[in-house]
Amino acid sequence: MQPINEMKLEFLSRSSNEAFARVAAAAFVSQLDPTLEELADIKTSVSEAVTNCIIHGYENGDGYIKMSCMLYENSAEITVSDQGRGIDDIEMARQPLYTSKPELERSGMGFTVMETFMDEIKIISEPGMGTTIKMFKRFSPK
């Protein structure tokens, strides 16, 4: 599958960049003329992925988050990655309501939201090596 367009962004792991990242991703994906609900799915999933980089990847310290987006005829693939601490147990992290940081009032629903709102999600992570999340979304045919 050949992408018809592509973008890459890199930004600091500041919580104020969560809104920037989801709005940027939604603006780029808008080229495919998705429905409002599909756009909300993208915004929410990107927000979850970027928040994970900030809280879990860099544990609120400074680091860079990379986001890229490939557009296809009727679908998009968004990749969000950090070079932070990585995930010790990916299966555990995917469990609904599981959080490694309950003291921060985290709901443990981040991955569940991404899995529900996107069509496919891939988590590539190793302790100490950072985390990459690849999310794929198909849009309803026009």
Added chain:
Amino acid sequence: MQVKFSSRGSTLIVAIYGEMDHHSAEYIREKVDGEMMKSTTKNVVFDFSRVTFMDSSGIGVIMGRYKNIQKLNGKAVIANVNSQVKRIFEMSGLLRIMPVYDNIDTAVSSM
């Protein structure tokens, strides 16, 4: 992001304005907890009519407030959620413990 408070009888109405994410979570938490400390009301309605976006950080904030209010023997309910917010609440199972109402009036009279 803004949080506005009003009260109706023994119910505190917390109107949240803007986007609820990890960035705004701390602000909302501090505002609501601060108001709860000085307020004499024990029941709370969270008014979502002006929430334009919410991710799972919002669930954490509401769940946390719900637990605090319950400890003080109060009730907490939600009103005026849009479909995006509702899907996230449903996913988390929060709606099994916190009722959602279509408007403030029915939310207040449920207390």
